[in-house]
Amino acid sequence: MRTLKQALRGIVFAVVLGVGVTAVPAHATPADQARQTVEALDWARVDDFAARLGVDHDELTGDVINPDDYQCSAATPVRTWLAGQVADWTSVDRGYANLGQQLVVLDAVLFPAGTSFGLNGEYTQDITTVFRDLKTFWDIDGSTIKVAPLNSTILLSQPRLSRVLQLLFGLPPQTIDPVAAALVTIYDQPQFDHGRHPFFSFNAFAQQGGLEIPGVGVIPDEILMGDGVLAGFAAVGLGDVSAKAIFAHEYGHHIQFRRNLFESDLTGPEATRRTELMADAFGSYYLTHARGATMQWKRVQQFEQIFFQLGDCGFAAVSHHGTPSQRLRAVEWGYNVADSAHKQGHVLPTLTFADLFDRTLPELVAPDA
Structure with a gap:
């Protein structure tokens, strides 16, 4: 994160x-x-x-991303739980x-x-287990x-x-x-x-x-x-799924480090949102792929909630990770890429996967208000 x-x-x-x-x-x-x-x-x-x-x-950049364009509530169960722990x-x-x-x-x-x-x-x-598997799943050292x-x-x-x-x-x-x-x-x-x-x-x-x-x-x-x-x-x-899901996301950031995937034409909150949603997608693809964690639909629905509940509404902050709905869409996109592949034993190269993600990004972050 x-x-x-x-x-x-x-x-x-x-x-x-x-x-x-x-x-x-x-x-x-x-x-x-x-x-x-x-x-x-x-x-x-x-x-x-x-x-x-x-x-x-870090500086706040102003409303680069217009909050009025999006449905967003950060009152997810895990955030509500944490707020309760510090309420007094x-x-x-x-x-x-x-x-x-x-x-x-x-x-x-x-x-x-x-x-x-x-x-x-x-x-x-x-x-x-997940660290050992990720080292052989993706094409980075x-x-x-x-x-x-x-x-x-x-x-x-x-x-x-x-x-x-x-x-x-x-x-x-x-x-x-x-x-x-x-x-x-x-x-x-x-x-x-x-x-x-x-x-x-x-x-x-x-x-x-x-x-x-x-x-x-x-x-x-x-x-x-x-x-x-x-x-x-x-x-x-x-x-049941939190450790593997979060770890797969963080490993996705190391793919971005190694492949220069933090570079884009986007700036400020939009740039961070892109890299975070891409890491969500990297994680989801691994978690559901036949050569990855091979999670079935019931568990997919669980790990989707991990990313959904970590979404935020900090549209003007450089650290903006994407709304809960956007993070859910990125996770579902990664799942669909893995699930619909003609060659179930084939793992996409990291750069190919990132290119597919960048082409899909406008749909994932489209206004939904």
Whole structure:
């Protein structure tokens, strides 16, 4: 879903705009004292880290895509479930939650580790299997892609938080370690499920490798799978297909990286919508193909809901992924390409599939209001 650049942009906005400096009451709790320690640090320096990486902030572009042309409701079951999980948070809680989510992302991208997927490892077999199959299904070399979990264990680890914060701020351990310890105190509170709240890892994304970061090395090609988003789909009855469907979509982004498929005449939200819908179609084609996951119609209807429920109505945002209906149409198109093929044992080359998709894209995103 998101790349490292988007994650870095997110941390700037979450920290600078989401967490204000607050007065500490006379009878301060440990969490109040921790916030005082955290907010004494100049979090705006995260901008400096982003600038060193050549990262600019995303801008809202205006209504490039006219919302009045489309039927769109983002109140899908999984989004409604997530909203319910955070409904009792205060504005301060939400600010620290946003920060925590971005720290989780940065830790996973910079230091990918672990082979267990799901809050209790329940999706490990699904992800291991689908990754192995995708590497032989599509005509790209997937052997260099690092697959790792996206989980919130960093938020209760002072050493791991210190490691990330030292990279972000370039400050010595004696300055950073107390801040990291304070963050552990903040996240180890009941409203955050003592650091295990699904909000922190409600994400999954593909990261293109090649960026060298001093003190870390070269970032590999990665797919990071969030425990939180998998928990959300399990909660709405789609746990059976969620891991494979989401992973197949993220692998589709790596096809786009390798084949230069992010290049097009489109810009802003329309460009992102195209690449996201194409990744949906890549995923659907694999999931239903006779040489892929060979899912039957009942399960097709389930995985269609995964993509449908992750649609959004952010028509003016560069991160716009397509409306729920558009994502559903892209998935159904990929299914039909696989299902109607004359040679069921033949897998289309990635560039051929992408060309077919681009020719169909105007129909997939046509106004439906």
